[in-house]
Amino acid sequence: MDSIKIVILLFNGITALDAIGPYEVLSKIPNSKVYFVSKEPGNIYCMGGLNLVSQYSIKEITEADILVIPGGSGIDSLLDNNEILIWIKNIHNTTKYTTSVCTGSLLLGAAGIITNLKATTHWNHIDKLKKYGAEPIKSRYVIDGKVVTSAGVSAGIDMSLKLVELVRNETLAKLIQLAIEYDPSPPFNAGSPEKVSKELLEIFQKANAQKSNSEKK
Amino acid sequence: MDSIKIVILLFNGITALDAIGPYEVLSKIPNSKVYFVSKEPGNIYCMGGLNLVSQYSIKEITEADILVIPGGSGIDSLLDNNEILIWIKNIHNTTKYTTSVCTGSLLLGAAGIITNLKATTHWNHIDKLKKYGAEPIKSRYVIDGKVVTSAGVSAGIDMSLKLVELVRNETLAKLIQLAIEYDPSPPFNAGSPEKVSKELLEIFQKANAQKSNSEKK
Numbered sequence: 001m002d003s004i005k006i007v008i009l010l011f012n013g014i015t016a017l018d019a020i021g022p023y024e025v026l027s028k029i030p031n032s033k034v035y036f037v038s039k040e041p042g043n044i045y046c047m048g049g050l051n052l053v054s055q056y057s058i059k060e061i062t063e064a065d066i067l068v069i070p071g072g073s074g075i076d077s078l079l080d081n082n083e084i085l086i087w088i089k090n091i092h093n094t095t096k097y098t099t100s101v102c103t104g105s106l107l108l109g110a111a112g113i114i115t116n117l118k119a120t121t122h123w124n125h126i127d128k129l130k131k132y133g134a135e136p137i138k139s140r141y142v143i144d145g146k147v148v149t150s151a152g153v154s155a156g157i158d159m160s161l162k163l164v165e166l167v168r169n170e171t172l173a174k175l176i177q178l179a180i181e182y183d184p185s186p187p188f189n190a191g192s193p194e195k196v197s198k199e200l201l202e203i204f205q206k207a208n209a210q211k212s213n214s215e216k217k
Numbered sequence: 218m219d220s221i222k223i224v225i226l227l228f229n230g231i232t233a234l235d236a237i238g239p240y241e242v243l244s245k246i247p248n249s250k251v252y253f254v255s256k257e258p259g260n261i262y263c264m265g266g267l268n269l270v271s272q273y274s275i276k277e278i279t280e281a282d283i284l285v286i287p288g289g290s291g292i293d294s295l296l297d298n299n300e301i302l303i304w305i306k307n308i309h310n311t312t313k314y315t316t317s318v319c320t321g322s323l324l325l326g327a328a329g330i331i332t333n334l335k336a337t338t339h340w341n342h343i344d345k346l347k348k349y350g351a352e353p354i355k356s357r358y359v360i361d362g363k364v365v366t367s368a369g370v371s372a373g374i375d376m377s378l379k380l381v382e383l384v385r386n387e388t389l390a391k392l393i394q395l396a397i398e399y400d401p402s403p404p405f406n407a408g409s410p411e412k413v414s415k416e417l418l419e420i421f422q423k424a425n426a427q428k429s430n431s432e433k434k
Binding site: 015016017020021023024027028033034036043047048049050051052053055102122123140151152153154155157158161162165170171173174175177178179180181182183184185186187188190191192193195196200201203204207 | 232233234237238240241244245250251253260264265266267268269270272319339340357368369370371372374375378379382387388390391392394395396397398399400401402403404405407408409410412413417418420421424
């Protein structure tokens with residue numbers, strides 16, 4: 001059984017669950033190892049206040065079987081960071097699967113990886129994919145060749161179970177789903193913009209605009 | 218609007234998603250703050266290799282509005298740790314809600330908090346609740362008075378959305394669900410023991426027994 005090297009990019013302003021959902025699933029693949037990597041190793045602050053520890057500098061990681069690019073508001077400052085973009089391209093050349101969660105797909109876009117591919121991202125950012133020459137698809141995750149992009153935050157869990165099937169088999173994917181008791185039962189039916197009222201969507205957009213303005217100040 | 222103090226216990230051998238699922242939901246409550254706390258502050262290693270940073274010692278945290286006790290194999294060594302058990306009891310006396318994810322409920326049990334209450338935990342550990350005088354309930358989460366316990370790992374997300382409704386309101390809970398695009402669509406239907414084949418369940422139990430044996434060695 002081939003070993004699987006899983007590389008998850010961390011950066012300040014990351015959404016923790018974007019990284020930890022895939023981590024919890026993929027780290028359970030037998031004979032796999034997860035590498036958390038960032039521009040410089042050390043503490044990485046997440047949206048909301050948590051710190052995750054990055055063990056490796058991007059200079060130390062030159063290949064991956066599965067590359068995971070999470071999202072979060074910190075992604076914006078990476079979109080023109082050549083060192084990161086070149087690193088992503090180089091790793092992508094070595095992967096079996098290059099993947100993203102939430103707005104992580106925008107970074108794949110900036111690295112030129114989703115040009116002419118079908119891709120997805122967080123519902124509230126999906127139009128931005130066109131800027132990178134990708135065809136936006138509203139779906140929990142989208143597989144186009146070896147590039148797998150997923151929708152917002154929690155969608156990384158669904159995508160990762162599929163990845164387990166792709167790199168191993170369906171039985172293992174199901175065993176891991178059972179281990180994390182992933183039998184979701186949200187108490188509300190409000191997980192996508194199509195499922196909520198127009199009023200709720202307006203409150204969401206208004207709150208987001210205010211947040212975005214206060215971040216700019 | 219009252220501020221909400223959310224306290225999440227960390228310990229070596231924690232399941233990262235048990236803590237990060239609730240964190241991602243609860244940290245989005247306006248005017249709230251999340252405190253990650255452990256016996257000693259510093260790096261906490263999770264099952265699978267990740268390190269999370271604990272900012273506070275249990276000595277520094279004396280109250281909480283919401284206490285979250287995650288699970289993981291590291292819970293076993295805490296079940297007879299008097300310092301932790303007394304701390305949990307003291308915090309519980311100050312909370313609006315005392316909660317657990319996965320095998321975190323066993324620690325609530327050891328602290329005497331679920332005696333005579335309905336409670337739940339990871340499906341593979343649910344019989345252990347009886348040892349603590351609790352009535353085991355197979356459910357995504359169980360609310361009994363101010364004690365809220367949830368099923369395995371990913372169930373902490375469902376529970377936390379319900380907690381948002383309880384401490385604030387349904388509109389906010391839905392806004393947060395929308396923000397994390399929690400519209401789950403697992404690629405397989407294998408999230409609970411009732412949903413998988415007898416053969417798959419046997420493979421799971423056999424792998425678990427082997428792992429448990431190798432940990433004892």
